[in-house]
Every structure is written in C-alpha cells, then in structure tokens.
Amino acid sequence: MLMTSAETLGGDIPPRPVVAGLPRYAAGKPPAAVEGLQSYKLSSNESPLPPIAAVREAIAGFSDFNRYPDPLSSKLRAELADFLAVPAEDIVTGAGSLGALNQILATFAGQNDDGKADEVIYAWRSFEAYPISVGLAGAESVRIPVTADGRHDLDEMARAVSARTKVILLCTPNNPTGPALGAQEVEAFLNSVPANIVVVIDEAYQEFVRDDGAVNGIELYRKYPNVVVLRTFSKAHGLAGLRVGYSVSQPALTQYLRVVATPFAVSQIAEVAALTSLQNFPQVVERVQTLVDERDRVAAGLRALGWKIPDPQGNFVWLDLGAEAARFAAAAAERALSVRAFAGEGVRVSIGEPVANTRFLQLCADYTKAPTGS
C-alpha cells in the first residue's frame, strides 16, 4: 500500500536536540500585490540594482556547468588579494559571507570534550542568522543587548567573556539597527579581550559606510592575529543570488579555516561574476553612492518628520517601533511595500528604488497621524 508523505514523514527520526530549538530564518518576504501599485521588496537588504553590465556579459555565455569549480577560488582570491593588499593565502571564500561565518564557527566553537558548549558572544538584536549558525555549530549564544541608539555595548560584551568564550561576533554596520562601530572602540575592545578568542568583524555593508570614524576590519586584521573579517558580494555588488563571500585572517587562523571550508562552495559562475565586479569596482562604487544618497535622503526625511532613528550606515534604516512593529509592517504591505518587522521590537526597511523610498517616507508621514490604538 502506498503511504502518503504525511505518514512517511511522521517525525519518527528526531534531529539533533539543538535543531529542534533553533529559531527559523525568516527570509524577507516578497511584497504583496496591491491593485494599481507597483510593489517593492524592502525586506532583505538587497541591492535594487542588477549587477553591473560587465558582470552580466561575463556570465552570459557560461555553460561549463558539467565541471566542478576551482575549490580554492584561486582567481577571485588573487584579485581580492590585490584589491585589499593582503596575501591571497589569508582569504577563504564561502557560499556568501554566511557560508564563511559557518566555516569559522565550525572551526572554533562547538561542543567541548567535557560535553559543555563553547560560548559565542554577539550583540542583540543583530543579524538574524547568528543564533542559527551558533546553535548549529553546537555552541551557545551569549547575547548582549544593543544600546538605545542601536550600538554594540562593547563594555558589556567584554565583561561577558568567560573561560568558555571562543568566538565574538561584531556586526558593523549592525544589521538591523544601522550604526557602524568606531575604529578606536573596536581596537580598545580587542586589547581588552583575551588574544585566544576569535573576534569576527562582519562587514557585509562596508561599502555603504560614510562615518569617518568607522572601523575598517582589514586594518585590524593586519595587527591582530585573532581577528577574522567577513565581507560579501551580496550587498554592494548586487550579487546576493550567486552566494559569494569570504573571510580574511592571518595564517594562524586561516590554516584551520581552509580545512573546514566546504569544498566547491563558490560556483564557477559566482567566481567569475565576483571577479568581474571587483575588476570594475569604480562602477560598483558609483551605484553604491546612489544608494547612499537615497539612504541619506530617507534618513533626513524621517528626521524631518520627528522620527528618531539610529545612524544608518548600511543600505537600510531601523524604526524602533516596539509594539507597533507588526502594525507598521501591515500598513506598508497595504502600500505594496514589504519591510522586515521584528515583532515587539522594530522594523528594518531596506533602501530600494527612489519611488519605493519616497512611498515609504509618505507612509511614515501618514503613519504619525494614525491613531496608535492605545
């Protein structure tokens, strides 16, 4: 007798205990259709612009899909080495910087021989993927609340270090709140934590930063053997769909990362796209600047409305709406805008096409007049 899939998937094979307790990654939803309105997705911090023309041309004729990619992404790493002025040996690629992060966690944090979990400290709220990646690695999350203006509380994070701490994640600019970490505060932090703790500086939005005092992870990696910098082609380069990211660290760490790295994580087509985008970086910078200009326009517009927002240094803004978060997201959906609500906390809105940004500002202008329902 044939069994239905419900019967065969009866939950008889339990996953590792940690899997049952993991939060689900809630990917940004596509916008709902609204009659007569073009809809816009402002929920995943994607670039609203396609990759530059040179990239589209470079991958258009690609058909070697019967071949495995170069497991070391050698061409891309050589180009990155040149671009960042670092040895190619210090770069490890991954399927997005999330892939690179998972490689770091799998290498340095997990379950100890005594059965106890290692600890990974990070700010919260921060990147939604962190608790999932840390949990999957078998380690335990230690979350230190961000300050009222959406910044890492580095003093508290340093105080949270214990004998079990193996990795600390710094997210700059912080997704979803927006501010970048300062160069001096990060350096002071690095000097205050034990040198045998791996400090990851996640710079997914580095190209959007205009804060003069902001940290540059690459400079710190040169000086600190326990620093790993994460960067990605997903945001500024507009290549989120191709999954290319990388980590940069000194050989003391890189030698182990290379052992753990998923073989063939970066496809050929992704490597060619990333390489070409990097070779035409001035064009990427031009696009990023249009988004930065839009970000600044949106931030100024919000402030003119009297909305207080943390300093946005990425391609998104954070609305600290608290209990209003879900209601605001529903109001956005009515205007065919999808935004990312974190229930009870706030709403993150990605910078998109100028019309979408203008519509978002209009929504905010109208929203302040709306009854709060309380």
Ligand SMILES: *Cc1c(COP(=O)(O)O)cnc(C)c1O
């Ligand atoms: C978007 C994002 C990433 C990058 O993800 P990819 O895997 O490179 O697409 C990493 N860190 C943060 C904080 C992000 O917001």
